[in-house]
Structures are given as C-alpha cells and as structure tokens.
Amino acid sequence: MNIHMWLFLWRASLLYVFPLLMWAYCHIKEIEFAELDTGVNSHKWVVLAAYLIYVLLWLLLNRYLELFLRQRGRR
Incomplete structure (x- = not known):
C-alpha cells in the first residue's frame, strides 16, 4: 500500500474507531x-x-x- 492509502486509513480511523470501541466493550x-x-x-x-x-x-x-511527512517530502 502506498502512503496515500495509509494516510486515508489514519484519517478515517476517527470514524471507524468508535464502532470498534463499542464492539470491543460489548465483547x-x-x-x-x-x-x-x-x-x-x-x-x-x-x-x-x-x-x-x-x-x-x-x-x-x-x-x-504531518511534520514527519513534510520533512520527508522535502528530501
């Protein structure tokens, strides 16, 4: 997977972590x-x-x- 997919999953985690927390708590x-x-x-x-x-x-x-990725992009 490329860096853009990882960033998408990282940003989307704010949405999918809540249902995962509910499932984990119930479990x-x-x-x-x-x-x-x-x-x-x-x-x-x-x-x-x-x-x-x-x-x-x-x-x-x-x-x-974000700071790490900006510095990496400058190289």
Whole structure:
C-alpha cells in the first residue's frame, strides 16, 4: 500500500474507531449491544471516554505525523 492509502486509513480511523470501541466493550464485558444501547449510562460514558482519549491521542500523533511527512517530502 502506498502512503496515500495509509494516510486515508489514519484519517478515517476517527470514524471507524468508535464502532470498534463499542464492539470491543460489548465483547469484553460480555454484554449484548442492545444492553449497551438501552442500558445504564455508565456503559455509554466508558465508551465515550475511551473515544475521546483516542481523539486526543490522534490529534497529538497527527501533528507529528504531518511534520514527519513534510520533512520527508522535502528530501
């Protein structure tokens, strides 16, 4: 795969990580998605917090990734 495909997957990860987090949470807690969807709010807050942590890490890593790619493109 070329660099553009990796960048697309990296940027799109903001969209596909949320459903993956919900699936992983249901799998780890051994609950059905319906229970996550209609159940107690603590389940929802855990998934949302995990996603927000991912977004923050993504923002930090994205800054370094863009700097790295700019420097690489100058060579």
